[in-house]
Every structure is written in C-alpha cells, then in structure tokens.
Amino acid sequence: MWRYFSFIVFPVFLVFYGWIRFGPAEEWAHLIGINVFHMMAGLIAAYWMIRARIEQRNPHLRFLSFLFAGLLLHVLGNGLWLFLQLADGRVDAPIASTILWCSSYFSYVLALITKMRSIGLNFTNKNYIFNLVVFMTTAFVMSDYYLLQPYFEILNPSLERTISTFGFLIADVLLLFFSAILYYHVRYNQGKPHHRFLVVGFLFQVCGDVMLTVFTFNNSPFLEHLVDVFWVIALLSIGWSGHLEGRQHPQQERLFRSQRTVTERDFILPYVSIGLLTGFVLSTYDWYLNILSSGWLLLFSLVLGRQIFTLRSNNRLLNEVSFIAYHDSLTQLANRQHFIERLTNDLPRSFAAVSLDLHRLTIVNDTMGHATGDRVLVETANRLRLLRHDDLEIYRIGGDEFALILPYATNDSLTAFEQALLHQFERPFRIRGYSIQVTIHAGSCLVEDTSLHQDILPCLDTALLQAKQQGPMHCVRYDERLHQWFNRKIQLEMDMPAAIENDQFQLVYQPKVDLKTNRPIGMEALVRWHHPVFGLISPVEFISIAEESGHIIALGRWILKTACRRTFDWHEQGYPLIVAVNISVPQFKDQHFLNMIEETLSETNLSPAYLELEITESVLQDVTDSSKMLHSLRDQGIHCAIDDFGTGFSSLSILHQLPVHALKIDKSFVDDCPETTGGAALLPHIIAMGQTIGLTMIAEGVENEAQHLYLKSVGCHIGQGYYYARPLSEEAFSLYLKEQLPSTESNLPSAQ
DSSP, X not given: OHHHIIIIIHHHHHHHHHHXXXXXXXXXXXXXXXXXXXXXXXXXXXXXXXXXXXXXXXXXXXXXXXXHHHHHHHHHHHHHHHHHHHHHOOOSOOHHHHHHHHHHHHHHHHHHHHHHHHTTOOOOOHHHHHHHHXXXXXXXXXXXXXXXXXXXXXXXXXXXXXHHHHHHHXXXXXXXXXXXXXHHHHHHSOOOTTHHHHHHHHHHHHXXXXXHHHXXXXXXXXXXXXXXXHHHHHHHHHHHXXXXXXXXXXXXXXXXXXXXXXXXXXXXXXXXXXXXXXXXXXXXXXXXXXXXXXXXXXHHHHHHHHHHHHHHHHHHXXXXXXXXXXXXXXXXXXXXXXXXXXXXXXXXXXXXXXXXXXXTHHHXXXXXXXXXXXXXXXXXXXXXXXXXXXXXXXXXXXXXXXXEEEXXXXXXXXXXXXXXXXXXXXXXXXXXXXXXXXXXXXEEEEEOSGGGGGGHHHHHXXXXXXXXXXXXXXXXXXXXXXXXXXXXXXXXXXXXXXXXXXXXXXXXXXXXXXXXXXXXXXXXXXXXXXEXXXXXXXXXXXXXXXXXXXXXXXXHHHHHHHHHHHHHHHHHTTOOOEEEEEEOHHHHHOTTHHHHHHHHHHHHTOOGGGXXXXXXXXXXXXXXXXXXXXXXXXXXXXXXXXXXXXXSSOOHHHHTTSXXXXXXXXXXXXXXXXXXXXXXXXXXXXXXXXXXXXXXXXXXXXXXXXXXXXXXXXXXXXXXXXXXXXXXXXXXXXXXXXXXXXXXXXXXXXXX
C-alpha cells in the first residue's frame, strides 16, 4: 500500500497542484495540461491492464478486457477534447467526450458484473443485501436532493446534458454497489488483495463526480480543476490493480461466501445511514427544540440503541449455536457437517482434499482408557495445525477420522504436503508419561474441475481404503488408475449375486499327492469367475470383494455344494478322494455355518469323512470361539486344516490344543528348498514339530522334482503344486484321475 501512495497518489497530487497553482493563467492552457495528464495516466493504466490480460491466460480475461475498454474510452474522451482545444480553442467539454466518459463508467460496471459472476455471487444472505440496499438508498436520495435538483434548478442544462448527468448518476450508484461487494469479498472472504486498489479507484472516481457538482454550484474554477486529481488517481489505481494481477501466478478466484450470521460491523452501516438521513431531513424544516422534540429525539435514540443491543445479543447467540453445530467439542475443529457443506458450496475450481484415520486408536482406548484416547485426538489436531499450506482447513469427520482441504493445491504442493503429513506421525505421542505410537492411513484427491466436487467423498473413501490395504503410514493418491479400479470393484460387487445364480463361477481342482506313493489322494477345490465383460477374474481380486460386501456367504455355500456334489460323483466312479474347500473368516463366524455344512452334506450324499475345510490362521485369533467351532466340526466327522501356516498368528503350542488334523505349509517356505537359507531352513523343523503332535503335513507350491524329493526326505506327507498338476477343470481332472489312479486300485491312504 505504501508503494501505491508513494508512486501514484502523492506524485499525481503534487504535479496537478503545481500545474494549477503555478502554471499558465489562461483557462485554455490549464485545460490542455489537464487533458494531457488525463491521457498520460489513462494510457499508463491501459498499458498495465493489457499486459495483465496477455499474461493471465485464465477465466479473468473478460473482466480485464472490460476494464481495459473503460480506460481506453476515458482516454479517447480526453483526446477528443484536446483535439478540439487545439483546433478551435474550445474550453467546454464536447458532448461526444461526455458520452465516451459515461460509456467508460458502464464498461467498469460490466467488468464488476463479470467479477461477481466469476466469484459465484448469490444473494442468499438477506442481512447483507439489506445493508447494501439501505446504504445505496441513502446515497441515491442524498445525491438527488443535494446535487441533482440544485444542478437542474441553477444550471438549466440541455437535454443531452440531462441524459448524460443521469447516466453518470446511475453508473456511480452501480459502481458503489458492486465495489462494496468486491470490498466485502477482499476484506472478509480472502479474495485477491490487489482488488482493493480497484475499489479505491472507483471510490476516487465517484468522489470526483460528487465534488465536481458541488464546486460547480460554488463557481470555483480552481477547485474544479483540482477534482481532476481524483479522476487521474482513479485511472492509475484501476491500472495498478491490473499491474498487480499480471505479476501474480494465475489461479482461480476464491468463491464468494456470505456469513451465516450478521457481524457487528454489518449492522452499523444501515443505522448510521438512517441517522444521517434523519438529521438531513430535520435540517430541511424549521426545527424548534422543546420538550416534545427533545423527547422524540431521546425515544428515537433509545429505540435505536435497544435494537442495536438486541441485534448484538442475538448475533452472539447465533454465533455460539453455529459454532456448536459446525465444530467438534473435543478438538475445536470443524466437524463432518461443515466439511460436507464446504465441499458442496464455495470451494475454488482447483483444490485438494486429504482423509486420514488413526491406526491403533481402538487399542489405546481399550488398554489405557478413553481419556487417554481423547488426549491422542487432541494432540493429533495440534499436529495437523502445524502443517503448512496456504488456507489449510482441518476437520474432524469421525471418531478417529480427520479431513483436510488445501485450496489452490497443485500436484507438487500436494505431494510435499503428503510427505509432511506422514512425517508428523513418525514420532510417538507423549501423554501422561507414556510413549504412545499411533500411525495413520491417508487418502488424497486433487480436484481440478468443479464438476468433480460432488464426487470427492467416494474418491477419498476409495483412496483411504487402498491405503489401509497397503498398511500404516501410507498415503494413496486418487488417480485415473484408482478410479478405474474402484469402478471395476463396484461393478464386480453389483454383478456378483447374479453371477452366483447364473453359474458364471466355475470350480477347478488341483490334486494333492501322497509323497510316499506319488498318487493323488484328494484335491483342493478352487473357484474361478468368468465375467461376461471382464473375462476371467482372479480369486485374489473377487474373494476380498465378496468378503467386504457380504456375498461370501452365498458364494461359499455354492462352492461347498458344487465341490461336494462333484466329489460324490467321482466316488461313484471309483475314486474315493477327499475334497478340500477354503473357508473364509466371515463364513467361519457365521451363525448358520454348521447348519449349512450339515444341509450340504445331506443334500449331496457326501460322507463327512471326505470333506476337509481349510481355514486361515487369522481365524485362530479368538481361540475360545474357534475351538468350539472346530470341535463341533470334528464331532460331525469333518477334517480341518490350517491353510498358509507360518504367515499368520498361530503357533504349534496353540494348534496342539485344537482339533485340527493337518497343516498346510505356506509356499514361501517351500520356494527356496532344498537350499537351507531363508524360510527353507525352518521347513524341516516345522514338519518335525507337526509330526510330533500328530498332524498331517501338507506342502503347497511344489514346482520341481528337487523340491518334491526334499520334502519327501524330511518327512512331509502330502504335496500340492504345479509339479504334479495345475488346477484342472472337471473334465480335465477326470482324465487326470484315469491316468494317475485307476479306479480298481484306488484306496484311501493311511496318512488320512
């Protein structure tokens, strides 16, 4: 601001004052100099503005174009007057110049209207509009009474002058109205700061018009010429705003946002306007001060004061209620409702949002109490406040979930912010003498199109879900790849019920081979999905979707029924094999699981001795409930095996207490054998300990003869893998059985 006064206001004022005070005495010469100053200022301002328009290749072009047109029209008006002065010594401004000047005003008005549209102005705040209307009404009434009426009574202007005068008045009122909105936007809504110079320029313009009318009544040529200082400063101020616009990095304009409640500043202006207008009305009458008039003034002041006091009290209450409704009482952060409204109302075109949740906060609450958990939430909010980004907004949107909005974010700034966010949570929390390590998962989304604002929440949820799958201290950015993955995931989830009913799923069977006899003794039933659009889908992809959506119960029932029915058919053909079926955690914990097993075996006529259920180690986290279920299955004569042993939570000491009959060693232990490095070094010990407690040991992922021979040498009972056969369709598996296990020789192995 000091540069503005140093390079524009003071120099212009000194030059003008010097020219008027010490320049030529002739009126004609004075006016030539003033017109030259006007044109120089207008051309400088127009140069600044056109540079800003060229450099700012963004949605502000129309706004800058209207401002440039207004400056150019002003210069043309003074240029025409200067030409006529030099040609015939004319002193009075020609009507053509007046029309050009008036047109420049309306060009400014169009620029401001364009700006109002670009900031998304909507007149939803009735208090704000009421204040502006009161102010503009007061300004219009006082201008008409004190300026226009005397002007027409004293000067008796021509029709052209009358029309131009009304044009200036309307343009001045509109400039005041839109300038007030622009000032509100800059002052209270973090609009572009350099726009305040635009507001100052328009105020100088209007003040110059008012002062010219007043000085014309008083017949003061010196003061009339001094008014030109205001117009020249107005031109340079408008151009200076464009100059600053061109120097800034192009960005979208922050949207206009009216306050939900009225602030104390908002209701001062209308009452001041009413007071002034009342005073001027009283001054127009012969006012005699007596007890009645004094009492009327006192009552008017008391009623006005009471209204102001009531408004202040109501405003304070509304602010408190609004804060409670839109803020979290624990962290004092804005809440989920505020976050959703912010996303749907007034965000800029380009911004980023980040969603995060705290990992292991539930453990802190359960072990150290909710008071400590609350302190972790408060400290989390404090750490988020330490993050640096312009206009960063922080929200608590759930129990352990937070969200952040980064206006005007770019790809690089969001990347730096994600790294800083993760860094904030590398250090443990120090609370009540304890060192508590709480990590986070985070998902982010960069939005560069207003059409995506409504879809930001599912995008954040998708990114956060992906981050949880990757583990703690990961931040996943939502992008086109993730967008396609999410759409595919949703589509598969929706298609799954129909796929179960329409037999789009297919079972394939991979043999299990007795390492002593090298003959198949059973098989594992594996599911495949032949989707009509996406083709063959891996179970790695669709099983997790089925578990999340709850479709795993219906899918698991279909798999079990289909596998048991086909196994019974092979039994009828002379192949008494044991079929192994994978059981997920949701299936195992389903209250109808046992009934479903009984109904399936009864419906398919398969003996329970020929069914093996493979469960993962994660099922055994709750040993008590798992033990009850496993005992119930054993009582029915069903075998149970632990799948992927060595990758989860179980230990041999726990398995010794559970009614399981087999361990299926994870492929990672088999990959390196017969080498004695890595997981392969543990393989003989795992097999030996399993045999000690009477478990059948099954190795999966056997891919070559060396692995087969090594497993056989260390006492493993059963092998499964590509070395023996890939997963085969029903027809291919039937052919495999005919080759490997003639029905006349098939017997159940002793290992089972």
